[in-house]
Amino acid sequence: MxxxxxxxxxxxxxxxxxxxxxxxxxxxxxxxxxxxxxxxxxxxxxxxxxxxxxxxxxxxxxxxxxxxxxxxxxxxxxxxxxxxxxxxxxxxxxxxxxxxxxxxxxxxxxxxxxxxxxxxxxxxxxxxxxxxxxxxxxxxxxxxxxxxxxxxxxxxxxxxxxxxxxxxxxxxxxxxxxxxxxxxxxxxxxxxxxxxxxxxxxxxxxxxxxxxxxxxxxxxxxxPSRDDDDESDWxxxxxxxxxxxxxxxxxxxxxxxxxxxxxxxxxxxxxxxxxxxxxxxxxxxxxxxxxxxxxxxxxxxxxxxxxxxxxxxxxxxxxxxxxxxxxxxxxxxxxxxxxxxxGRRIKPLSEVIRDALIACGGEATSTELHAKVKNRTNAAGLKAEVEAMPNVEVVKVKTGKPGAPKVVYRLKTEESEVKPEPQDQGQDPGRPTLRLVEPEPAPRPARRTRTRATNKPKTETQRPKTQRSKAQPTRAPRVPESNPFADLLSL
Known part of the structure; x- marks a missing residue:
């Protein structure tokens, strides 16, 4: 028309x-x-x-x-x-x-x-x-x-x-x-x-x-326009x-x-x-x-x-x-x-809330959800709307801290629930997901490590951590006579 x-x-x-x-x-x-x-x-x-x-x-x-x-x-x-x-x-x-x-x-x-x-x-x-x-x-x-x-x-x-x-x-x-x-x-x-x-x-x-x-x-x-000098109310x-x-x-x-x-x-x-x-x-x-x-x-x-x-x-x-x-x-x-x-359509508030919960992974605290819909309603209006939605449940979670428990809004329907799944169970193919890929470690040059002196003497079958596979120098280091490892170093 x-x-x-x-x-x-x-x-x-x-x-x-x-x-x-x-x-x-x-x-x-x-x-x-x-x-x-x-x-x-x-x-x-x-x-x-x-x-x-x-x-x-x-x-x-x-x-x-x-x-x-x-x-x-x-x-x-x-x-x-x-x-x-x-x-x-x-x-x-x-x-x-x-x-x-x-x-x-x-x-x-x-x-x-x-x-x-x-x-x-x-x-x-x-x-x-x-x-x-x-x-x-x-x-x-x-x-x-x-x-x-x-x-x-x-x-x-x-x-x-x-x-x-x-x-x-x-x-x-x-x-x-x-x-x-x-x-x-x-x-x-x-x-x-x-x-x-x-x-x-x-x-x-x-x-x-x-x-x-x-x-x-x-x-x-x-x-017709009025005269410029005529300022009277029309x-x-x-x-x-x-x-x-x-x-x-x-x-x-x-x-x-x-x-x-x-x-x-x-x-x-x-x-x-x-x-x-x-x-x-x-x-x-x-x-x-x-x-x-x-x-x-x-x-x-x-x-x-x-x-x-x-x-x-x-x-x-x-x-x-x-x-x-x-x-x-x-x-x-x-x-x-x-x-x-x-093609313009204004989403009902219930639809906006549902979309916001899906974006949050299927559930959100009252504070998180209100931050996403605050341009449509206030906290009291959000609470009233959620209570009237059959596919959303309200859960009170104890935080272990003093004060009132945390209020969590959660989707109840399986088709709209988008919760994080373990990797072995797979992800929803309809939603793009992010996966952290661990880079392969690059080879690093060997680094000399220091041994920490302990009061417990090592046996003959134990080798010092600092000992290398290549031949040792012909001259042994000078060690105080009171050193308990003197016999091993002189070999």
């Missing part, structure tokens, strides 16, 4: 709906961003702003989007800046006060959401834990977050709206941080190459990436979405539960069948990115309905939401196909 063919799956005209769609249309003459990119960013920001008071069947309405485009031609930052300027006056100071970035671990995520709630305890509106996590350099964040074994799990739980918590060292309530109802929004940027490198089907199977809606974006047009030209201000106040004044009209409920059931039939035809490594498609459709539709100050989702709003999610599904298929054509 070529990039331009994505527009044939679903166009902006199909998905643009309500005040959000109208606001994007009015902003497009003043920006070079992709209209679908601006729409995706606006959906994510507005959903994060109304999350909490607006729900869909007691579920959060957070819409988590990712803009996927090239570094220069994608205009990802321009799309987000356009959406931010468009919503600036509509949602008060939410984007300024509640946007955060750089969170790369589960404990730091829980800590930030918990502190946000604590800081709002004395506010006029009471507890308010809304946060928008916005990562414009998502690839760098993905690299660092792999070192925390709990980050993906906490992120998934936050999307579901279920309680997340930290249990820190110590006793008492101060050692426990708990957010019973996380209100987290998410929006990120990444290039197609970075997606291929850092987004794996393993994480999608675990449920992390199928909670995201990636959309491919590209520059919509090239606007986003000031973006028309503000004043129509959304009233809808935002309506959404925040009291809890709103969004549902379907009778006709929309029937249409939703049709979409469920259509989505499940489509996923059944896809390979698992592709379908795992789309397993929450039906809920994604309902969340987008709920946000569109709330933007119209309605508690019932119409068929038109549902079809617009389906068009947006369908475009995201086509984006995933494009990215995975493109990754296969370029």
């Amino acid at each position: 070529a990039f331009k063919e994505l527009a044939e799956v679903a166009s902006f005209k199909d998905m643009a709906y309500g005040p959000i769609g109208e606001a994007v249309k009015k902003a497009m003459p003043y920006t070079e961003a992709d209209e679908i990119g601006v729409y995706a960013a606006a959906l994510s920001m507005y959903a994060a702003a109304i999350n909490g008071t607006v729900t869909f069947r007691r579920r959060p309405v957070g819409v988590w989007t990712v803009l996927v485009g090239r570094s220069s031609g994608g205009r990802k930052g321009t799309a987000s800046d356009t959406a931010r300027a468009m919503l600036d006056t509509a949602i008060d100071d939410f984007l300024f006060d509640r946007t955060v970035s750089g969170i790369t671990s589960g404990p730091s995520l829980v800590n930030h959401l918990w502190k946000t709630e604590v800081d709002s305890l004395t506010s006029r509106d009471g507890v308010d834990g809304r946060v928008l996590l916005m990562e414009e350099e998502w690839a760098a964040t993905l690299k660092r977050s792999r070192r925390c074994p709990t980050f993906s799990q906490q992120l998934r739980t936050a999307w579901d709206g279920k309680a997340i918590r930290n249990i820190t060292k110590g006793k008492g309530e101060e050692a426990r941080q708990e957010v019973t109802r996380p209100l987290l929004g998410f929006h990120a940027h990444i290039t197609p190459a970075e997606w291929t490198r850092h987004v794996s089907s393993d994480e999608a199977l675990g449920g992390t990436f199928n909670r995201l809606l990636p959309v491919m974006v590209e520059r919509s047009k090239m606007l 986003t000031l030209d973006i028309p503000r979405a004043d129509a959304l201000k009233e809808a935002y106040e309506w959404a925040r004044e009291t809890p709103r539960s969004i549902g379907f009209t009778k006709q929309a409920a029937t249409r939703y059931d049709e979409l469920r069948w259509e989505i499940e039939d489509h996923l059944a035809e896809l390979p698992e490594e592709v379908a795992c990115f789309m397993e929450r498609t039906t809920e994604q459709v309902s969340r987008v539709a709920a946000v569109l309905a709330a933007s119209e100050m309605k508690t019932k989702i119409s068929v038109k709003a549902l079809n617009a939401a389906w068009a947006f999610v369908r475009y995201s599904m086509a984006t995933v298929e494009y990215l995975i196909k493109n990754a296969g054509e370029t």
Whole structure:
């Protein structure tokens, strides 16, 4: 599927709906961003702003989007800046006060959401834990977050709206941080190459990436350059979405539960069948990115309905939401196909650990193994991953020294176990081996050796070590009369 063919799956005209769609249309003459990119960013920001008071069947309405485009031609930052300027006056100071970035671990995520709630305890509106996590350099964040074994799990739980918590060292309530109802929004940027490198089907199977809606974006047009002496911010030209201000106040004044009209409920059931039939035809490594498609459709539709100050989702709003999610599904298929054509594949961590153990001869200490995989995970993450691997055993070896025993990771399967074998048993023919070859000793000239005097006299049958086979000189050496070997030397 070529990039331009994505527009044939679903166009902006199909998905643009309500005040959000109208606001994007009015902003497009003043920006070079992709209209679908601006729409995706606006959906994510507005959903994060109304999350909490607006729900869909007691579920959060957070819409988590990712803009996927090239570094220069994608205009990802321009799309987000356009959406931010468009919503600036509509949602008060939410984007300024509640946007955060750089969170790369589960404990730091829980800590930030918990502190946000604590800081709002004395506010006029009471507890308010809304946060928008916005990562414009998502690839760098993905690299660092792999070192925390709990980050993906906490992120998934936050999307579901279920309680997340930290249990820190110590006793008492101060050692426990708990957010019973996380209100987290998410929006990120990444290039197609970075997606291929850092987004794996393993994480999608675990449920992390199928909670995201990636959309491919590209520059919509090239606007004339501004005058050199005009230093004003270009986003000031973006028309503000004043129509959304009233809808935002309506959404925040009291809890709103969004549902379907009778006709929309029937249409939703049709979409469920259509989505499940489509996923059944896809390979698992592709379908795992789309397993929450039906809920994604309902969340987008709920946000569109709330933007119209309605508690019932119409068929038109549902079809617009389906068009947006369908475009995201086509984006995933494009990215995975493109990754296969370029031959790039990111090894799962379990595979990296197995290869590292084979390179170490079938076993390695925890310190040695972590040195080889430290760019993928930390010590705790390594331990958790190894414990989940059926072909690796953990052995504790006593060193005979004070302290804890040494932890050794060892491959259990015979085919992958590469331990040193004695030379008479042979080596694995599939692996090159090194053998120390002893050089033959070169002949050396005879060297005169000195005899060490001993107190034990030698018998007549013994010959001195220094005696040579050739004839001795005719003159015997002078020896003191007290020498016990005098008789032998005179022979």
